[in-house]
Amino acid sequence: MTTRLEALPGSRLKWAVADGWTITRRDLVHWANHPVQLIVGLLFPIMILLMFGYLFGGAMKVPGGGDYREFLVPGVLALSMMFGIEATFTAVSTDVSRGVTDRFRSMPMAGSAVVVGRCVADMINAALTLAALVLAGLAMGWGWHRGIGPAFAAFGLLLLLRLAMLWVGIHLGLVLRSPESVMALQILVWPVGFLSNVFAPPETMPGWLGTVVEWNPMSATVTAIRELFGNPGWGGDSWMAQHSLLMAVVWPVLMVALFFPLSVRRYRRLSR
Amino acid sequence: MASTDLAVLTEGLRKRYGDKTALDGCDLAVRAGTVHGVLGPNGAGKTTAVRVLSTLLRPDGGTARVAGLDVVRQAAEVRRVIGLVGQHAAVDEQLSGRQNLEMFGRLYHLGARAARARAGELLERFRLADTGRKPVSQYSGGMRRRLDLAAGLILAPRVLFLDEPTTGLDPRSRNEVWEAVTELRQGGATVLLTTQYLEEADRLADDVSVIDDGKVVARGTPAELKSRVGADRVDVVVRRAADLPAAAAALARVAGAGPDVDPETRTAGAPVRDRITALSELLRTLDAEGVEVEDVELRRPTLDEVFLALTGHAAGKAARGGATGVAGAAPAGGGRTAGRGAPGGSDEKEARV
Ligand SMILES: Nc1ncnc2c1ncn2[C@@H]1O[C@H](COP(=O)(O)OP(=O)(O)OP(=O)(O)O)[C@@H](O)[C@H]1O
Ligand SMILES: [Mg+2]
Numbered sequence: 161m162t163t164r165l166e167a168l169p170g171s172r173l174k175w176a177v178a179d180g181w182t183i184t185r186r187d188l189v190h191w192a193n194h195p196v197q198l199i200v201g202l203l204f205p206i207m208i209l210l211m212f213g214y215l216f217g218g219a220m221k222v223p224g225g226g227d228y229r230e231f232l233v234p235g236v237l238a239l240s241m242m243f244g245i246e247a248t249f250t251a252v253s254t255d256v257s258r259g260v261t262d263r264f265r266s267m268p269m270a271g272s273a274v275v276v277g278r279c280v281a282d283m284i285n286a287a288l289t290l291a292a293l294v295l296a297g298l299a300m301g302w303g304w305h306r307g308i309g310p311a312f313a314a315f316g317l318l319l320l321l322r323l324a325m326l327w328v329g330i331h332l333g334l335v336l337r338s339p340e341s342v343m344a345l346q347i348l349v350w351p352v353g354f355l356s357n358v359f360a361p362p363e364t365m366p367g368w369l370g371t372v373v374e375w376n377p378m379s380a381t382v383t384a385i386r387e388l389f390g391n392p393g394w395g396g397d398s399w400m401a402q403h404s405l406l407m408a409v410v411w412p413v414l415m416v417a418l419f420f421p422l423s424v425r426r427y428r429r430l431s432r
Numbered sequence: 433m434a435s436t437d438l439a440v441l442t443e444g445l446r447k448r449y450g451d452k453t454a455l456d457g458c459d460l461a462v463r464a465g466t467v468h469g470v471l472g473p474n475g476a477g478k479t480t481a482v483r484v485l486s487t488l489l490r491p492d493g494g495t496a497r498v499a500g501l502d503v504v505r506q507a508a509e510v511r512r513v514i515g516l517v518g519q520h521a522a523v524d525e526q527l528s529g530r531q532n533l534e535m536f537g538r539l540y541h542l543g544a545r546a547a548r549a550r551a552g553e554l555l556e557r558f559r560l561a562d563t564g565r566k567p568v569s570q571y572s573g574g575m576r577r578r579l580d581l582a583a584g585l586i587l588a589p590r591v592l593f594l595d596e597p598t599t600g601l602d603p604r605s606r607n608e609v610w611e612a613v614t615e616l617r618q619g620g621a622t623v624l625l626t627t628q629y630l631e632e633a634d635r636l637a638d639d640v641s642v643i644d645d646g647k648v649v650a651r652g653t654p655a656e657l658k659s660r661v662g663a664d665r666v667d668v669v670v671r672r673a674a675d676l677p678a679a680a681a682a683l684a685r686v687a688g689a690g691p692d693v694d695p696e697t698r699t700a701g702a703p704v705r706d707r708i709t710a711l712s713e714l715l716r717t718l719d720a721e722g723v724e725v726e727d728v729e730l731r732r733p734t735l736d737e738v739f740l741a742l743t744g745h746a747a748g749k750a751a752r753g754g755a756t757g758v759a760g761a762a763p764a765g766g767g768r769t770a771g772r773g774a775p776g777g778s779d780e781k782e783a784r785v
Contacts, residue, residue: 165550165588167512167541175541182538190526193567259522263583266486268511269539431490 167268176270183277184284187251201247201285202292205240209233209296212359223363226392233297234314234385235358238378240289241318242353245325245332248282250342252333256430265430275427279326286322290315305390314385317408321381324412327419334426357382361393374400377411384408439464439591439622440485444494447480447646454480456646457494462624462639467617469637469654470626471739477646478626479519482595485624486516499590515589519596521576522583523568529555529579530564536583554582558608574605581609585616592616594625598632610636630736642742650742657738665733666711667701671724676700679725682717686710689741698726703733 170178191198213229220228255261255274264274297303304311332345355372357379362370373379374396383404386393400407440462447455454477462468472478483489484496487507496503501510523532530551537547555561558578568576577597584592594613598606613623613636627633633640634654642650642657650657666687670679676693680700683691687702687710694700704710707730718725 165542165546165586167587168543170541178541179539182535186524186527186535189531193526193528193531254525258525259518259520260524262483262488262518263516263522263536264539265488266511266514266516267536267539268508268541273539431488 172270176272176276179270179273180276180280183273184280186277187281187285198288202289205236205243205289205293206296208239209236209293209300212236213300216359220360222393223361224392227301229297229300230302230391231361231386231393232359233293233300233302234389234391235356235382237290237293237297237318237385238321238382239353239356239358240293241286241322241381242325242378243349244282244286244289244322245329245349246342246345247285248278248326248329249333249336249345250339251278251282252330253337253341254339256334256337257339261430275330275423278330279323282326283319283322286319290318302391304388306388310388310390314388317381317384317388320409320412321378324377324415324419327416327423331419331423331426334423334430352376352378357393361396363396371398374398377407377415380404380407380411437464438462438497439466440468440496440498440624442481442485442494442496445481445484445491445496446493447477447484447489447491454646455484455491455494458643458646459648460624460641462622464622465617465620466638467613467623467625467636469633469640470624470643471628471630471633471640472626472643473628473739476643478643479595480646481643482516482518482593482624482626486514486593487511488516512587513590515584515587515592517581517584517592517594517597519599521573521580523576523579525569526567528565528567529560529571529575529582532568532579533582533586537586540587542586550586554585558582558612574601577601578605578608581612585612588619589621591622591624594623596626596628598627598629630734630739642739644743650738657742658733660738660742664707665701665703665731665737666707666714667699667727667729667731668714668718668725669697669699669727669729671698671726673698675723678721678723679718682714682721682723685717686713703737 209232213232217228217232220231222228222231255264261274265271304314336344355369356376357373362373362379365373380400383396383401385391385408387404396402438461440460442458442460445455445458445460446453456477458477458481460468460470460481470478470481480489484491485498485503487503487510490504498510499513501513503510523529524535527535533551533554534547537550538544540547542550551564552561555564558581560575560579560582563571563575568579571579577600581594581597584594594609597609597613601609610632613625616623625632625636637654640652640654640657641648650660652660666683668679668683670676673695676695676698680691680693683700683702687704689703691700691702711728711730715725715728
């Protein structure tokens, strides 16, 4: 053995940052090793956008007028953030079931790094997903009409939604512990994704269904970003529609406030 | 023994999962610089013990020290001096072998260059250098296992825990693991390995703790454990199956404990005290009764038989793992408390040799 095997010195904070980055980089290396997986992941929401935009779009009417594709793009942006939960869940449950989490826990690394790394990697992935979708949307004639400031606020709300999904995903991954149960998760996530105002305005639905759809946390984000982008279809007289900007912040923050401590507790309980 | 000479010391270690008791007052003592085998059947509590010692699991009771450090109160310090190789390979499937080792190296806080160099060394050593760039998902089971072991060795740990390191390995990979363990020991490290293979404990371990139902039921060197069961064993193979009861009866007269009978191989075997006297007396009796003998063997007991004698039942995988057939020939209903103990010896719950 020729290599000197001494750990470098450094403060706790320095190592928390460095270890978090090492775990983040692990995901970046996954993407580099398996670029096809990454690309398929980016293309999937674009496919939904194209399908609904061109296949069904002709038959859709936006109340109050306006182009359906202008209406659709913000919805799919939010939907792609929602589906991110599956990636987070798969990554967390795979590590737990394969014993990788245990190996990390038996090492002298910062305890926070596993979660920090997961967070940063997933948020980078979310930003890439948004960028790809925005390019596709622009190509379809979508655009933002209220200037760059509100547009960035809209992207901020989308990432906030992804952050909420991240913590739900981490918690479910720690609870279910098997990557195979992602199927069960999909059965849950898809209806939530579709029971929203992504593809159709709630006004066009039966009263009770419209209410359910308006209370779907994702719908708040969609309405809010339609407003911020200046895209059609964000109006409405209900309280939820009137306060969508507020609710687009409140819902995700509530979810993080609930699932962050639950996840921490679950993580601690791995040692029980 | 001064406690500073002990790399691992557990006292009254307890762990329950719901209403299932996995560790029930487990006392382990591992001398620094030795290889210690923890031998036990499926569900004995081996993995649980290793998980407590490697800070992954909090015990419900008792204390555990590794390198003098308390695994609960000084967990962070313990993690700096241990290496863990769990029962199932714990590596990232989507990374290559090299990428895995470099990542773990960085997480052990080696510098970038040191982590890379160390990964290279370990890949060489475990014959993974050629495949070091393939993702682990394309590795065979043996390669994964070797990579897992390499990951546990990154920091050259003072105390290494190996949980059933050779289960499911081909003979060549198994030999490599054995060599690595021997080398580590020569380098001054302490190794605690769990195993269901008695042969493995016999071959590698300086000391053995036999555990069953979460308790240590016997401890000592492999040789001491063997001598506890009886100095020698005699196996008689008869030509006609009908003679087997007669042979067993003859054996019973000279043996220290009831004979094991295996009709399939027409063999009766039992531990004996004085080998020569027992053998000549046995042959005289058999001759007088007209029992035709095909073969007689005088031999040291295997650890399988040791296990059987110490715990009252066969070691979990020993029969299936193909060590010797004798454990499989244990009489049904022997029960765990049935006194199949050492000849003339007591059958106390725990024996210090
Ligand atoms: N997470 C758990 N929840 C409930 N029971 C458990 C859990 N882990 C282990 N057990 C039980 O505790 C006992 C000891 O298990 P342990 O895994 O420590 O045994 P082992 O000696 O490692 O067995 P094996 O040779 O099969 O690996 C077993 O009866 C097992 O079923
Ligand atoms: Mg086990």
